[in-house]
Amino acid sequence: MIQLEETQQKLTPQEIIEFETEMNVKLPQSFIEQIMSSNGGYPVDDLYYMGYQIDEFFSIKYGDETISEQLKLLEGFFDNKKTIPFADSNGGIIYIDTIDSNKVSIRYSDGQTDFLADSFKKFIDGLRDEPYDF
Secondary structure, three states, X not given: OOOEEOOEXXXXXXXXHHHHHXXXXXXXXXXXXXXXXXXXXXXXXXXXXXXXXXXXXXXXXXXXXEHHHHXXXXXXXXXXXXXXXXXXXXXXXEEEEOOOXXXXXXXXXXXXXXXXXXXXXXXXXXXXXXXXXX
C-alpha cells in the first residue's frame, strides 16, 4: 500500500456500503482496500503514475477534500454520473469510470481526457517514486 500523510478518520465497512449506495456504484475491491487503509491524504514521498505526479488522494468521508465534495465542485465535468474522482494530479482529476470496467483516467479543466490504467489495481501497482514513460 502507498504511504499517505494527513489522512482522514478510518472508515468502517458500513461507511463504504453507505457510500456505494449513495453514489449508486460498486467500487472495485482494490479501491476499497486502499481507502480502508488510508482515507484520503497526501503522498509522504513524491508519487507518480507514468508522468503524472499524484498530489492528493480524496477521502470518502471526513475532511474537506471528499469525493462527494469533488463531485459537487465538478458537476457537469464528467460524462457520466458513476464517475468516482479519487486523486488530483498536475491540475487534472484522476477518476474511476464505474460504467466502463472501472478504468482509470485523468481529466483536465479543458475537457481533455487521458486514459491511465485498465483498473484501479493496475493504477496502484504502477505508482512509482519518480516519473517514467511507456
